Amino acid sequence: MIIVRPERVADKTEIQNVKASATATLRQTYRPKQRAIDNKDKIRGCLQRVVAAANGRVVGTVQYSLESQIVRITGLGVHTDYRQKGIARNLIRHLEKISIEKKVNQLKLHTVKETGNVDVFRRLGFTVVAERESNFFESDRFDKLTEVEMIMRLPVFCSAIHPGNKLPGILTG
Numbered sequence: 001m002i003i004v005r006p007e008r009v010a011d012k013t014e015i016q017n018v019k020a021s022a023t024a025t026l027r028q029t030y031r032p033k034q035r036a037i038d039n040k041d042k043i044r045g046c047l048q049r050v051v052a053a054a055n056g057r058v059v060g061t062v063q064y065s066l067e068s069q070i071v072r073i074t075g076l077g078v079h080t081d082y083r084q085k086g087i088a089r090n091l092i093r094h095l096e097k098i099s100i101e102k103k104v105n106q107l108k109l110h111t112v113k114e115t116g117n118v119d120v121f122r123r124l125g126f127t128v129v130a131e132r133e134s135n136f137f138e139s140d141r142f143d144k145l146t147e148v149e150m151i152m153r154l155p156v157f158c159s160a161i162h163p164g165n166k167l168p169g170i171l172t173g
């Protein structure tokens with residue numbers, strides 16, 4: 001059984017293992033430039049982490065930040081031994097629930113096209129909204145890397161529009 005929950009202090013080593021496994025995969029395609037590392041450092045304090053545990057062991061993790069109208073996703077990673085078993089899907093579903101609870105109607109992420117992850121995120125319900133040549137990442141394998149911005153739109157329950165309604169209006173937009 002897969003349980004998705006906020007991180008705990010005791011998860012530290014298992015999270016490091018998952019991150020190492022995910023990073024090793026990504027480094028086969030690209031590495032961050034210093035400006036990307038600096039940007040990540042700036043937002044570090046705003047990030048919250050959830051983990052996916054299978055049989056009590058942390059096998060996947062993702063971080064998110066709550067911004068005014070979006071939940072921004074970063075650092076999604078699943079341990080190699082547990083890939084293609086729905087762990088990322090469970091983590092993203094958890095973030096969808098958090099977003100809806102917070103009345104935020106959009107999840108957003110950036111991914112590097114050359115990793116092949118655009119298709120994975122499409123399967124998870126995201127749509128490409130922008131692409132640009134990357135200034136933040138570099139590669140020995142590719143002359144150019146493409147950063148892709150993807151979003152998932154969520155329903156917003158807006159009872160204020162229909163006060164007194166037992167079933168609130170659903171706005172998708």
Ligand SMILES: CC(C)(COP(=O)(O)OP(=O)(O)OC[C@H]1O[C@@H](n2cnc3c(N)ncnc32)[C@H](O)[C@@H]1OP(=O)(O)O)[C@@H](O)C(=O)NCCC(=O)NCCS
Pocket residue numbers: 021022023025026075076077078079082083084085086087088089090110111112115117119120121123124
């Ligand atoms: C990308 C990653 C997070 C996916 O995690 P995962 O737990 O294996 O993904 P899931 O099992 O939930 O799969 C989600 C969907 O993507 C598909 N998918 C996942 N990996 C795939 C692959 N390597 N090839 C083809 N399809 C793949 C699954 O089939 C599933 O689609 P479906 O339900 O329609 O069949 C994982 O491969 C990983 O950690 N990679 C290294 C780090 C990384 O790339 N992080 C993302 C940075 S933006």
